[in-house]
Amino acid sequence: MLLRNRRAWSPCMNECLIAEFPLHEGKTVTIKGWVANRRSSGKVSFLILRDGSGICQAIVERETFAGPYEEIKKLPLESSVIASGRVVAESRSPGGFELHVDGLDIVQKSEEFPIGKKEHGPDFLLNNRHLWLRSPRQIAIMRVRDALVRHVREFFHTNNFTLIDTPIFTTTVGEDSSNLFSLDYFDLGKTYLSQTGQLYLEAAIFGLGKVFCLGPTFRAERSKTRRHLTEFWMVEGEMAFFEHKDNLELQENFVTYIVQNTIREMADELTKLERDIEPLKKVAPPFYRVSYDEALEILHKEGSDIQWGSDLGGDDETIITNLFDKPVFIENYPKKVKAFYMKQHPERPECVLCADLLAPEGYGEIIGGSQREDNYDVLLKSIHDQKLDPERYGWYLDLRKYGSVPHSGFGLGIERTLSWICGLKHVRETIPFPRMLYRAYP
RNA sequence: UCCUCGGUAGCUCAAUAGGUAGAGCGGGUGGCUGUUAACCACUAGGUCGCAGGUUCGAGUCCUGCCCGGGGAGCCA
Numbered sequence: 351m352l353l354r355n356r357r358a359w360s361p362c363m364n365e366c367l368i369a370e371f372p373l374h375e376g377k378t379v380t381i382k383g384w385v386a387n388r389r390s391s392g393k394v395s396f397l398i399l400r401d402g403s404g405i406c407q408a409i410v411e412r413e414t415f416a417g418p419y420e421e422i423k424k425l426p427l428e429s430s431v432i433a434s435g436r437v438v439a440e441s442r443s444p445g446g447f448e449l450h451v452d453g454l455d456i457v458q459k460s461e462e463f464p465i466g467k468k469e470h471g472p473d474f475l476l477n478n479r480h481l482w483l484r485s486p487r488q489i490a491i492m493r494v495r496d497a498l499v500r501h502v503r504e505f506f507h508t509n510n511f512t513l514i515d516t517p518i519f520t521t522t523v524g525e526d527s528s529n530l531f532s533l534d535y536f537d538l539g540k541t542y543l544s545q546t547g548q549l550y551l552e553a554a555i556f557g558l559g560k561v562f563c564l565g566p567t568f569r570a571e572r573s574k575t576r577r578h579l580t581e582f583w584m585v586e587g588e589m590a591f592f593e594h595k596d597n598l599e600l601q602e603n604f605v606t607y608i609v610q611n612t613i614r615e616m617a618d619e620l621t622k623l624e625r626d627i628e629p630l631k632k633v634a635p636p637f638y639r640v641s642y643d644e645a646l647e648i649l650h651k652e653g654s655d656i657q658w659g660s661d662l663g664g665d666d667e668t669i670i671t672n673l674f675d676k677p678v679f680i681e682n683y684p685k686k687v688k689a690f691y692m693k694q695h696p697e698r699p700e701c702v703l704c705a706d707l708l709a710p711e712g713y714g715e716i717i718g719g720s721q722r723e724d725n726y727d728v729l730l731k732s733i734h735d736q737k738l739d740p741e742r743y744g745w746y747l748d749l750r751k752y753g754s755v756p757h758s759g760f761g762l763g764i765e766r767t768l769s770w771i772c773g774l775k776h777v778r779e780t781i782p783f784p785r786m787l788y789r790a791y792p
Numbered sequence: 793u794c795c796u797c798g799g800u801a802g803c804u805c806a807a808u809a810g811g812u813a814g815a816g817c818g819g820g821u822g823g824c825u826g827u828u829a830a831c832c833a834c835u836a837g838g839u840c841g842c843a844g845g846u847u848c849g850a851g852u853c854c855u856g857c858c859c860g861g862g863g864a865g866c867c868a
Contacts (some may be wrong), residue, residue, distance in 0.1 A: 391831085392824040409826075427818095442828070462802080467829040468817050469804055473860050529866070546868095571866050572793070584868060664864075706868095715868060763868030777868095788860070 364434075369403035371437050371447040380434040381406075381449065384484070385425055385460075387467070395423045397451075398444070399433060405486070407443035408433055410451045417454055428484070430457035472778075479783055480792045490619040491779055494612060495768050499564070501611040502585050502764075505604055506562045511587065514554040514561045516547030522742050531570045531580075543568035548759060549691070549746050551588035552722060555757055556749065562587045564764075574787045575664070576776040577714065579765060581785035588759035594693075594703040594721040597758035598679055601707060601717060602635040605677060605762075609633045612771055625773035629675065629711055638678040642701070645670060645680050661687040662706075667714040677716075679705040690732040691746075692720040693756075707760075713770040719760025726750035 366379045383401030390396065397408040412419045425431075435451040442448075465481050475482045482488055506513070519541045535541035547563040554561045564585040571578065589600065613620060613627050620627055640648070645666075649656050652669050656662070662670075662680065670678060682701045685694065692702035704720035723729040729750055733740050740747070768780040778784040783792060 387829075389827045389830050390824090391827055394825055394827075396827050396830090398828090407826095407828085411825080413825085442826075444828085462819065464802070464818095466803060466818050471804070471861080473799095474803070476860095567868080569867065573864085573866060574861085575863060578867075582868065661866085663866095718868065761868065766868055 367403035368401045368406045374437045375439055378436050382432050385427055385429045390423045404445055406445050408449040408451050426460040428463040429460040490622045491772055493619050494616045494772055497616050498612050498768055501608045505607045511560045511562045512558045514563050516550040516563045518544050520544045522549055529569050529571050531568050545569055547586050555588050555590040560589045579777055579784055583764040584761045586761040590755050590757045592758040593756050597719055601760055602637045606634050623772050632676055637676055638674050640678055641681050642683045659684050667708055668712050671708045671710050671712055678708045681705045690736045691722050693723045709770045716766045717760050717762045721758040724754045724756055
């Protein structure tokens with residue numbers, strides 16, 4: 351197991367983390383944590399302790415324990431404690447070691463903990479998200495999230511990308527302003543919470559070549575499905591001199607890197623989440639590439655009546671992903687269903703050079719990407735066609751005047767990707783405090 | 793915004809054809825030398841989402857509203 355230093359200080363000589371028990375077998379140690387569960391059997395009490403690094407069973411025997419045995423026997427769940435005792439190998443204890451307690455201080459005797467050992471409904475759990483985060487399953491998901499984000503950053507840094515932090519308040523909208531959260535910005539009027547950092551990344555490539563951003567993104571879509579949050583995290587990459595094909599190759603390498611490293615490092619957590627990782631092991635370049643036109647053919651064969659020109663719906667995506675055992679790119683969508691900044695297809699002006707990446711097993715879209723329109727006149731026309739205000743895009747149009755180059759980029763949704771990796775039914779469990787249509791508490 | 797399902801004890805749910813509101817978990821009390829969401833016994837706990845209506849009688853039927861789940865559209 352990978353041990354990280356979670357201690358800021360160490361006032362007790364023999365204080366250690368539960369995760370470090372294998373190094374302290376036979377020794378007397380002190381741990382600080384919470385009572386995750388408790389059982390007793392007359393003369394023996396078993397406390398399941400959690401300290402942030404792991405869990406272990408602590409055993410307190412009435413005959414030998416010097417402290418207030420009866421109080422400990424009834425200690426409410428989630429009470430905070432400092433326990434000292436000898437570390438003993440014990441196969442019946444989670445983690446393989448148990449603590450034979452000889453001293454136990456109660457830091458705080460908990461009130462009755464709302465989240466019990468049996469099932470709860472989503473409404474109750476989400477209202478108690480601040481407490482739900484202590485559950486083994488939620489702890490596992492947060493660990494996988496941490497690993498995923500770490501590998502995302504690692505990939506970009508090892509591939510010579512520079513991190514660019516893009517603004518949260520924006521006046522230039524990436525797509526349709528009806529889906530933006532707006533707010534009053536002093537005397538300047540309306541400003542919006544960012545729904546993408548892409549336009550700003552495009553400005554940065556001229557100085558730095560390859561750049562990425564990772565941050566929260568906001569969508570005021572009134573959608574409540576297992577795939578939607580109003581606040582979610584997105585990582586975006588933008589590369590100068592990358593054409594459409596280069597963009598897809600980078601994306602397959604990127605997704606492969608983050609998936610393979612995360613499942614390798616987080617095998618224990620994924621087991622806890624009962625995720626069968628065999629399908630994830632197949633994630634390797636090349637991914638399948640299906641054009642929008644081919645996708646329509648497939649869908650028509652499967653009985654869909656989708657017309658050319660409309661976007662793929664959730665059901666359509668599910669049909670396609672179920673036919674493939676690896677992620678699938680859907681390329682070259684009709685221009686009219688995509689954003690104004692996507693580059694027109696050189697041979698088919700009614701289409702754009704773009705691709706969405708659909709994750710298998712029914713998880714659907716995790717990446718949206720495209721080559722960007724680098725021609726000033728074509729871009730200006732798109733802005734007009736989509737009835738956007740060209741004045742607000744002055745700076746963005748400028749980028750096509752001073753050494754414009756072919757360039758491409760993509761954005762990957764952290765929560766959807768994590769949901770796929772963890773095999774979850776809903777993205778709400780992938781973020782510590784989910785923001786949804788009817789939920790902004792806690 | 794639309795479609796659909798639901799709201800009964802702290803939590804998860806049950807309540808047959810309208811006829812005295814139940815269980816498991818959690819809480820309390822007691823028991824058990826090693827347990828694995830431990831177990832056993834006893835016990836407390838309810839404005840049946842809210843407001844009207846039908847009825848001798850409504851958790852159950854009707855109307856409106858509120859809150860939530862799932863989905864559509866839209867998207868990562």
